[in-house]
Amino acid sequence: MLFRQFFDPVSSSYTYLLASAAGREALIVDPVKEQVPQYLMAIEQLGLRLVRAIDTHVHADHITGLGALRDATGCITLMGEFTRAECVSQCVRDGELLDVDGIKLRALYTPGHTSESFSFVLDPERPRAVMTGDVLLIRGTGRTDFQNGDAGRSWDSIVETLFRLPDSTLVYPAHDYKGWTVSSIGEERRYNPRLAGKSRDEYISIMNRLKLPDPKLMDVAVAANLACGQAGNG
């Protein structure tokens, strides 16, 4: 399998390009608009045909590459069914299976960071990895204080849904700010400082006390991302 992780240093975002092998159809998860030329170079040089561009949720800290990738490749843009982004051409339901030329992903509804966040499990019959967007980060969790975020729902998504995956399942988040590139469900169950040994109420209290500043790009990014990153570009 071809699995490529890209990093956007400005927003500390991770993006994932997946295909069964070079020369096959491919999908990309959480692309960043400014990095689209890099993805297109990789897609071309690996002989891939991009057929799906997926956002786990409407991002507030960077502009999505969905629209630019759709324009460049004709790929289908995809999000979970509760997205407010009307530009996407396919919405998936909780539990729905995607199969892109042999790459199998199970869509899981994991709200909390936002009310419309999905995660995607690779090889759901025998889970190898999960792309968690911002709901579960490495030794952290995504903030729950805007875009209908909800700390209780974040706990439920992580503890009742994601932590039911096997411990060996690799965790690939949409961000990391400390230089980590991957974790696993077992590690996060045991060592995530916001979750391990905590109750649901304690987690809600932690999250509601964070008082983080808004992301710098928030006003611009959310509006643009509701139009697949193409707001103002038609």
Next chain:
Amino acid sequence: MLFRQFFDPVSSSYTYLLASAAGREALIVDPVKEQVPQYLMAIEQLGLRLVRAIDTHVHADHITGLGALRDATGCITLMGEFTRAECVSQCVRDGELLDVDGIKLRALYTPGHTSESFSFVLDPERPRAVMTGDVLLIRGTGRTDFQNGDAGRSWDSIVETLFRLPDSTLVYPAHDYKGWTVSSIGEERRYNPRLAGKSRDEYISIMNRLKLPDPKLMDVAVAANLACGQAGNG
């Protein structure tokens, strides 16, 4: 196998932590001093025992974590046999096989970026990956204009040594500046713009015309790294 890639955003460095599995002996390649607390956290939480800390070469752009890791864990510090860093406690020869609790690495002498650079091939019987330090980067190559760098030797190391590995061998460099985390030998053979379709003389001409500024940390880093990053700390 446990394979963890870490990123230092200040120097755009990659560091690799490897072990056969959680709970086993581990080795680390090209650690960055400022990130040592992160590595130590990962090592502890994964139940690893660090037994080797390896630098591919004396870095000029960041301070190595070798000394700090040796102090914290008692691991053996290791470099290739031509290093000028007298602090290291094990030097490996070209072709030498390292076996750390089931993790097998073949040391390859690949000078050019510096005169003492080594690469390390994972699972040399059936190469899965190669950690190339700065001699071969993703769609680039390490500069050859200081620390006895030599563009002709860089070409020979890449084309005559690294490119003889199978095309499928994954390439994990010590740096990337564009957000890529991994490549493969086949991709670099075909698409590295400094190498693909070029002659040795053309490559030498390209490298000798680069006229790059010195790395910001160069004076500090090289001196410190000859003492495993512990200069001034005893």
